[in-house]
Amino acid sequence: MTLKLSHLIRRFAGTAGLDDVSLDIAPGEFLALLGPSGSGKTTLLRILAGLDYPDGGSVMQGDRDLLKINARQRSVGLVFQHYALFRHMTVADNVAFGLRVRPARSRPSRTQIAERVEALLKRVHLEGYGKRYPAQLSGGQRQRVALARALAVEPELLLLDEPFGALDAQVRVSLRRWLRHLHEELGLTTVFVTHDQEEALELADRVAVMNNGRIEQVDTPEMIYQQPATPFVCEFIGKVNRLTVERRGGQLVSGSATLCDDPWDGRYERALAYVRPEQLALSAHGQGDSWEARLRHIYPAGSVTHLELQWEEPDQVLEMDIASEQIARLSLRQDMTLRVRPKVCTLFPLDVDGHVQASDRVMLRWDV
Amino acid sequence: MTPLSRPVAWPRRLAHASLIGVAVLFLTLFLLLPLATVFYEALRQGVKAYFHAVTQDEAWQSVKLSLLVAVIAVPLNVVFGVAASWAMARFQFRGKALIGAFIDLPFAVSPVISGLLFVLLFGAHGWFGPWLDRHNIDIIFAVPGLVLATMFITLPFVARELIPLMQAQGTEEEEAARVLGATGWQMFFRVTLPNIRWGLLYGVLLCNARAMGEFGAVSVVSGHILGLTTTMPLEVEVLYNEYEYVGAFAVASLLAMLALLTLGIKTVLEWRYGDQIASHGAARH
Numbered sequence: 001m002t003l004k005l006s007h008l009i010r011r012f013a014g015t016a017g018l019d020d021v022s023l024d025i026a027p028g029e030f031l032a033l034l035g036p037s038g039s040g041k042t043t044l045l046r047i048l049a050g051l052d053y054p055d056g057g058s059v060m061q062g063d064r065d066l067l068k069i070n071a072r073q074r075s076v077g078l079v080f081q082h083y084a085l086f087r088h089m090t091v092a093d094n095v096a097f098g099l100r101v102r103p104a105r106s107r108p109s110r111t112q113i114a115e116r117v118e119a120l121l122k123r124v125h126l127e128g129y130g131k132r133y134p135a136q137l138s139g140g141q142r143q144r145v146a147l148a149r150a151l152a153v154e155p156e157l158l159l160l161d162e163p164f165g166a167l168d169a170q171v172r173v174s175l176r177r178w179l180r181h182l183h184e185e186l187g188l189t190t191v192f193v194t195h196d197q198e199e200a201l202e203l204a205d206r207v208a209v210m211n212n213g214r215i216e217q218v219d220t221p222e223m224i225y226q227q228p229a230t231p232f233v234c235e236f237i238g239k240v241n242r243l244t245v246e247r248r249g250g251q252l253v254s255g256s257a258t259l260c261d262d263p264w265d266g267r268y269e270r271a272l273a274y275v276r277p278e279q280l281a282l283s284a285h286g287q288g289d290s291w292e293a294r295l296r297h298i299y300p301a302g303s304v305t306h307l308e309l310q311w312e313e314p315d316q317v318l319e320m321d322i323a324s325e326q327i328a329r330l331s332l333r334q335d336m337t338l339r340v341r342p343k344v345c346t347l348f349p350l351d352v353d354g355h356v357q358a359s360d361r362v363m364l365r366w367d368v
Numbered sequence: 369m370t371p372l373s374r375p376v377a378w379p380r381r382l383a384h385a386s387l388i389g390v391a392v393l394f395l396t397l398f399l400l401l402p403l404a405t406v407f408y409e410a411l412r413q414g415v416k417a418y419f420h421a422v423t424q425d426e427a428w429q430s431v432k433l434s435l436l437v438a439v440i441a442v443p444l445n446v447v448f449g450v451a452a453s454w455a456m457a458r459f460q461f462r463g464k465a466l467i468g469a470f471i472d473l474p475f476a477v478s479p480v481i482s483g484l485l486f487v488l489l490f491g492a493h494g495w496f497g498p499w500l501d502r503h504n505i506d507i508i509f510a511v512p513g514l515v516l517a518t519m520f521i522t523l524p525f526v527a528r529e530l531i532p533l534m535q536a537q538g539t540e541e542e543e544a545a546r547v548l549g550a551t552g553w554q555m556f557f558r559v560t561l562p563n564i565r566w567g568l569l570y571g572v573l574l575c576n577a578r579a580m581g582e583f584g585a586v587s588v589v590s591g592h593i594l595g596l597t598t599t600m601p602l603e604v605e606v607l608y609n610e611y612e613y614v615g616a617f618a619v620a621s622l623l624a625m626l627a628l629l630t631l632g633i634k635t636v637l638e639w640r641y642g643d644q645i646a647s648h649g650a651a652r653h
Contacts, residue, residue, distance in 0.1 A: 051547065071543075072546055072550060072551065084540035087541070097550070097558070098548035101548065101550040101551070153549060
């Protein structure tokens with residue numbers, strides 16, 4: 001059944017907490033809560049787990065009010081950022097904990113528990129580790145124990161707090177893929193918190209981007225990347241060039257460079273334009289509204305090369321990504337003057353007070 | 369690279385030797401010598417006199433009374449200490465700093481003042497004196513007074529040991545237990561208590577040593593009724609003042625042996641469970 005979070009408010013002294021957050025989580029969905037630290041994503045997760053309560057709003061599952069059910073009866077699996085394994089218990093005892101604390105009438109027998117623990121350890125590829133203590137495991141192994149412990153109680157909802165935050169880069173990528181497979185196998189509704197956009201975009205069915213206690217956008221990873229709803233999402237996801245443009249005649253211009261025709265029929269004087277590095281293209285001389293810029297630096301990075309372009313008017317640096325093979329083909333050198341033009345651009349109008357009017361966002365595409 | 373065991377220059381060796389020498393001298397003068405004196409004086413007139421002294425009715429009564437006071441005060445202190453540390457480490461509330469200061473109060477106040485405080489409250493001319501008198505309840509110059517004074521004096525031991533430990537360990541394991549379906553008591557007995565057991569044990573040992581050795585506060589509320597309200601340290605004083613040196617030192621030697629026993633238990637535990645204690649101290653990851 002769909003989990004409906006409506007108008008959640010949580011106030012903390014000094015920090016944002018949650019500011020009117022509404023979100024629907026579909027059954028079986030893999031949802032990422034993505035945002036910088038202090039954006040409220042962990043607060044939201046803790047409210048779902050029953051470890052924190054909102055000052056306002058509701059969490060409903062059908063006609064079940066989750067806020068009236070305490071943490072121990074909510075049947076939620078939670079994996080903590082630092083795993084929070086019981087350090088004085090063996091791996092097997094950790095995994096069995098959720099079953100052993102059940103009241104006698106619903107508690108499985110000793111042998112059933114042992115079998116279940118065995119099966120879970122196998123599932124997380126830790127057969128034979130049951131007698132070890134958490135201190136004797138590597139970070140990746142601890143994380144899988146924490147996952148097995150959370151799955152042992154057969155939760156309806158699995159919550160993961162920065163599941164890969166404390167692991168090194170290689171383990172992180174392999175565990176990420178593995179978790180995605182596990183999710184597909186189990187079909188559990190899974191919500192995970194991360195500040196790593198790559199992780200969110202790669203793993204999740206949908207991503208909720210959070211900032212200052214609000215959800216800026218909830219969408220599929222492609223949509224989040226291709227059609228960011230707010231300037232924050234533009235800037236937080238991926239690299240982006242930000243241009244301040246103004247209306248001159250019937251056109252939007254930045255300094256001496258023309259961007260496009262005014263899409264708002266003169267309603268706004270100024271706007272923010274976002275162009276990702278890979279959305280810039282080199283263009284031939286004299287072709288349409290291209291911009292002239294000096295190639296300040298070439299940073300080869302394997303298959304892609306990052307170019308740093310210096311724009312004279314206005315004084316601004318543009319970043320651009322091109323396929324590395326083009327460097328030689330076009331014989332690009334430092335200090336050359338290049339002509340570039342955007343292929344895609346996201347525009348947000350600014351009202352007279354300089355506030356962003358995200359509802360009037362315009363996406364522009366050029367055929368190059 | 370410097371070789372691991374390079375020859376040490378003469379002035380350096382001298383410095384090492386004199387530092388070690390000073391430390392040994394200090395230990396001998398201020399720890400070993402007094403301890404040895406206690407046993408020497410106790411056995412001065414022979415083993416027979418020693419056993420005669422310790423098997424005196426009054427000496428025996430004082431041992432029993434000391435143990436009784438410890439047996440009551442220490443468990444109550446454990447309950448208070450765990451509850452206070454829980455509150456201090458797990459919750460944010462108004463006046464938390466004030467409570468922290470109050471817990472330390474018995475350490476800051478002179479024991480004699482602490483004792484006097486109970487006399488002023490429960491003594492014959494104290495605030496509750498007349499009421500207690502009417503109901504035939506004896507607190508001052510009786511066992512309840514000794515227990516109260518001892519509890520007051522030993523109050524900080526367990527809490528002071530546990531508060532930093534519980535703060536360092538954080539709440540995550542307890543939260544994990546909750547989410548996994550544990551009740552409050554299950555969480556406490558299966559997760560919290562095992563995590564603090566070594567700190568708790570140290571607290572209990574220290575508390576116990578102090579409970580049996582306390583003199584000042586207990587002296588004020590005791591009234592020195594021989595065989596009734598004299599704990600071991602008070603018995604030592606009484607006997608000493610009566611020029612019964614062998615008796616005084618014999619009881620003192622019993623006290624010293626209890627202290628050595630405590631120290632022994634602590635050392636054995638550290639040796640036996642050294643890895644576990646270390647891994648608990650190393651905390652989180």
